[in-house]
Amino acid sequence: MAILPIIVAPDPRLKLVSRPVDKVDAAVARLMDDMLETMYAAPGIGLAAPQVSVPMRVIVVDIARKDKGEEPISLKMANPQLIATSEEVKSWDEGCLSLPEHYAEVVRPSRATVRYLDENNKRREVEADGVLAVCLQHEMDHLDGIIFVDHVSMLKRNMILRKLRKAKKLGTLAAE
Numbered sequence: 001m002a003i004l005p006i007i008v009a010p011d012p013r014l015k016l017v018s019r020p021v022d023k024v025d026a027a028v029a030r031l032m033d034d035m036l037e038t039m040y041a042a043p044g045i046g047l048a049a050p051q052v053s054v055p056m057r058v059i060v061v062d063i064a065r066k067d068k069g070e071e072p073i074s075l076k077m078a079n080p081q082l083i084a085t086s087e088e089v090k091s092w093d094e095g096c097l098s099l100p101e102h103y104a105e106v107v108r109p110s111r112a113t114v115r116y117l118d119e120n121n122k123r124r125e126v127e128a129d130g131v132l133a134v135c136l137q138h139e140m141d142h143l144d145g146i147i148f149v150d151h152v153s154m155l156k157r158n159m160i161l162r163k164l165r166k167a168k169k170l171g172t173l174a175a176e
């Protein structure tokens, strides 16, 4: 396994629409493992392939609180698809490994059903609520070139992106 460099916004590679995976073969499974290792090292609870410069529809998620002694429950997904969402919405203070140290309230459906291919190329479905529902929707957004600040006001988005641009220029990013 390997830890991959994570792209920090603003970056045109985070705006690409990623391509579907034909089949989860050994190379895709290895990418999933590398992404999971990268995510745990960061640390984070979700990561999408475009964040590590791979424009493919692959995400990994693990919402277990290891700081509270919870066992890891990793999800590795190719071609995740939102097949149902609740009408009920919830606001969550979201963050992202590509926007280190910045957070904003984002409103999303509070429950979501996601269909995907697992690391063995098996078709699966997960019904999520709470932080898992938020995280899955956030990671799937990345596959369509959307980051969480695209869901907030232009004022707030520009402020965050301006600070990140400045931090990148100065080399003071915590993630680096």
Ligand code: NI
Pocket: 095, 096, 097, 098, 138, 139, 142
């Ligand atoms: Ni993110």
